[in-house]
Amino acid sequence: MSQASASAPQALRNAVIRLAGHSQDGIQSIGAFLAQLAGSTAQDVMTYMTIPSTISGGPSIFQVHLGSGKVLHPGDEADTLVAFYQDSYDNHLHSLRDGGICFYDSDHVTELKEERDIIHIGIPFTSASIEAIGGSAKDRGKNIFVLGTLCAVYKLDREKLVQIISRKFGKKSEDVLRNALLAFDAGFAWQVHDINHMPFAPGENEEQNRISTDGNTMLTLGLIAGGCRYGAGYPITPWSSIMETLRSELPKYGGMFIQAEDELAAVALAIGASYSGHLAITGSSGPGLSLKSEAIGYATMAELPLVVVNIQRGGPSTGMPTSVEQSDLMQAIYGSHGDSPRVVLAPRDVEDCFYTAIEACRIAREYSTPVIILSDQAIATRIEAFPEPDLEKHWIEPMLDLSTCPADCKPYPLDAITRHAPPGCPSPDGRYPVVTGLEHDEWGHPSGNPVMHEKMTAKRREKLVKLANSLPAPDFFGDEQGDLLFVGWGSTFGPIKEATERLQDAGHRVGSLHLRHIHPLRNGLADIFHRYTHVLVPEMNDCGIYGFGQLASLLRSVTCNPNIQSLNKVQGLTFRVKEIEDAALQLLR
């Protein structure tokens, strides 16, 4: 028997639970319930899931990292594995740390002889939950049974968990709820003999009104809070859930979201709504962004506000639709013909999805330009707990200004940021503007004049320079100078931060910079980089022909700093903290 059973129960501060089964077994809802519970008991949580890119069935995992304090990543190794099938058991046993616990469904799984010090506990999830619910409820409820067992083993707040289950299943029908509670109680009461129960330390997050949800949901709500009321999209994984939510939510806010016939129609429709005086949004994932790029270039040329969401996934082409990658950065910045500058922002975690969306809306309106939000599959689908946003502080009212356009209105002034008078605006001098993708003079007349093209190109660029000058300092933590600086973007925030802390604890002088504003970059980065011997950029994309990842290439070209190195990973998986830590140690050696 392992130490887990030998020692007296000790309050746990962290626990990583990996649930391995097949999609449609309900492992995602076990995970979601646990995450919601964590949020409501002031604990912290981060989840991680893989889903197969098949229509139904196929192996799937859901990992929950619970912590009393701040949780920055979904966990390198699991403390507990729950395996529903033989293949889940065979394929995920390696993810358990030494001394970890494996619960397996003894109706389906044959235990292997393991040399590592793993505690095996077989429970007949399937037959026990059928017995609990009774009769014909084949395979239903075994996920809730497992939840009950986990609740007992980790001494989680049973009452709150029952409340959460009731809220979820109560919406469906009384029968469904009764069966769920029967299964939960049976799992809770199941006698797990071989281990001591492991009480979980109380949560330390004192903020009131904590909520827990996934990144796509927060991004959607951020768009609404940022004043977006119109938009269009076309289904593609992992973007679809945003369009589904906008489709059902926007009418409540007086807006509308349209499912277009294709990606090109979707972006065109959004540009149409923006031209009409609203702020509109469209979005997609990798291949869809490629299809939208011509129209995004148009929005740059015509100087129309537009928010474009891109939930990155594995590429190129159809790639790995349900896996994570950060390889659309270059496409986001440059993916159009001609010199077509646009703004690119990346949220760092689920909570930040909300604020990044609001900032994207604000910039798109203020600068009359397309803004791309680069999220990724990992943030999109994972659940975190965080304080409820203060809407009094962050809400932006939607705008439709139909006041008279001034006489001799120049839609494209060279010396100011364009603000179009949308249709419906009367004109005092009887002259009306045409918005165009042809190069034009200040009045919007098509113009092939070489000098005018150069001036207008500069005008479109200068807007972004102006924005760059106004950007706040990027997120920074760690030592302000020293041996190594991490530079990260997007969802790698958590693992990089944790790696920084571990390296500092080991005596290294390490700092970390996390960029939300990918394009334009904030001024002064070169000066920060010079304070460190090494600059390491971990990102989930390929090192490329010249040996540098996409952000690293950009940073090298911007700062001319030869100390910038890349750490790349393209496995469709997020970084483990240890991978980042080890790469840094190699440089520091």
Added chain:
Amino acid sequence: MSETAPPAKKLTKKELKADHPTWCPACGDFAVLASFFNVVGNLGIPHEKIVCVAGIGCSSRFPYFVNAHGIHFIHGRALPLATGISLSRPDLHVFVFGGDGDGYSIGGNHLTHAARKNINLSYVIMDNFVYGLTKNQTSPTTPIGRRSKTDPRGAIDRPINPMAQLVSSGATFIARTHAAQVKHMNEMFERAILHPGFAVVETLSECTMFYPGAFDAGNPRKGGTFDLVDESSRDMESTAAAMELAEEEFPGKFGVFYETKRPTKNELEWAWIEDARSKTPDLSERDLMRKRFAGMR
């Protein structure tokens, strides 16, 4: 066409005219433009509520020549752009102009979907059976055997039948006219504009530079025939009857092939918004989101 159309003063050609068109001399599109000034001016649509939308092509330069709010978009996507305008701003009169390349080829998919969704707008397609702006390539309506730069031995692909496509896609007003028949064209435009829903006027508009004489068979002054649809003897809501007209040999008939009333997407979407809003009449938008957050605790 618009749901809220307060009668306003008539607009003169002088008020509606902008830059001089860049079209070639005697291009059929001049007549279309003149007809548009005439009809729109007479209908008394408020000047600031007129929006002209176009994609790419000779005919798609239209918005520059009209003094009204206008937007000149990318190739083939004028319809989805106009859909965004029409749905988000039901107070506007949205006009879309384009040619056979823009509307039937690169934008062919959008034509079907704007029709089936019954988007409230008027779409004038200036069909000249050829790519003019790019100087004489085969278009989706170029007849078999006609030589062009991309078909030097004569076109071999069967041309599409736009009228049949519009009928099968569910457009609620489908008409066909000839740019040389000004009175008829005026009438078709007026009826299209007054029609609530997706209204299309396929207008044969000759390219004098690259395909002169293409529509002589439909022009009595050039020895052709201009036969009209006899509306008094037909069921205007019959798709089968409309299909029969669409299948006629060129030049076929001119006039309204099909006309029906069906709820527009605009109406359906706005009814949903009204219904959704009526369910939480006393909650502000912020409260609505706070309620949503409460469900995530």
